[in-house]
Amino acid sequence: MLQLARPDSLVDRVVAAIRAEISSGRLSADSRLPTEHQLSEQLNVSRSVVREAVSQLKADGILVSQRGNGSFISRTPTGTVFRLPGTSRGATDLAQLFEMRLWIEIQAASVAAARRNAGDLLKMRNALEVMQEHPNDFTKSSAADVDFHQAIVAACKNDYFMAFHDFLGGQLAQGRLVAWQNSARLPGGARPASNEHAMMYQAIEAGESQAAADCARAHLESAALRFGIKLG
Template sequence: MLELTRPDTLVERVVAAIRAEIGAGRLPADARLPTEHQLSEQLNVSRSVVREAVSQLKADGVLVSQRGNGSFISKNPTGTVFRLPGASKGVADLAQLFEMRLWIEIQAASVAAARRNSADLKRMQTALNIMQDHPDDYAKSSAADVDFHQAIVSSCKNDYFMAFHDFLGGQLAQGRLIAWQNSARLPGGARPASHEHANMYAAIESGDPQAAADCARAHLESAAMRFGITLT
């Protein structure tokens, strides 16, 4: 019997319940998913909630449609899309997100300092200039923030890392916008964040991997503190 267990949105609960059934083997590959009406009754949610959950599972590659026959479990029932926990409604645990970024971005900055070329530095400088020139335009500054970090990752010259960071950047874009908006309420506004980015750029430009790593750590720790989070 399907059961709801996660304290998230109703759609996420339905998605989790269906995934649990798949994981337990009660809905194996190629099995037909219960109808929208059946799921609605079993889970005590509206059919529109079930419809949205099924749509998400199809987008993730967990379910496939057969015209006139309904939805079926795909041959790859774990799906093909990775989502950050809670990212669909913007409540992913910020402390864990910052910790993950700390692990990733320190290494990225270090490698970038050793591998960057003039084009990489120009892209970083352009993004840095936008952040410094438009501190009160949160949409523009946050987009430049994303591009600055993408330029660092691009400097690492690793296609797999770039693909993962592009995904991650998309999931965290709203968080960066909130960070720039949040900075307006703090002493100095966005200037501290711009200064931290400038330090990272200077270390990468100088080709000093350790200094770049140290600057990246200082930036992430300071950014977390602006949200009231202490990274250890």
């Protein structure tokens, strides 16, 4: 019988329970998912919770509908969509996200310094100018922050890396907006963050991979501290 693990919201817990059944092989590809009523009874949750969990699994490509026959495990039971896990508060764990960004963006800056071209540098400069000219327009500055880091990743010339970073950027967009808002309340305002980006750009423009990596590390560690998070 299906059993719930303990984290997250009820919907997340139902999703995790169904995923566990698929991973264990108890629910195999093309097999029929228990009915909404059966899942509700087995997992001791409301049918609306089950319905929402099933909708998420369908959106992720894990379940497919057959009209009149219910839901079935797809032939790609691991799904076609990547989601970041949530914490027990139902929100993404910011400390772990910053740590993942640290690992990713250090390497991205290093590779970008070796592979960037004039077009990549122009995009970075344009984003820098927006951040520098509009430090108190948090919507503009945070969007430029995203553009700056996207330009660095694009300079790596790896389509797979770019696709993953685009996904991650979408997850972090709200966090970057909050970061710029937080900066306005700190000594020096947004200037430290703007200076960190400028230093990264200078190292990448100069083609100095190690310096670019060091600047990326310093930027991410400082950005995390502005959220009260110490990395390392």
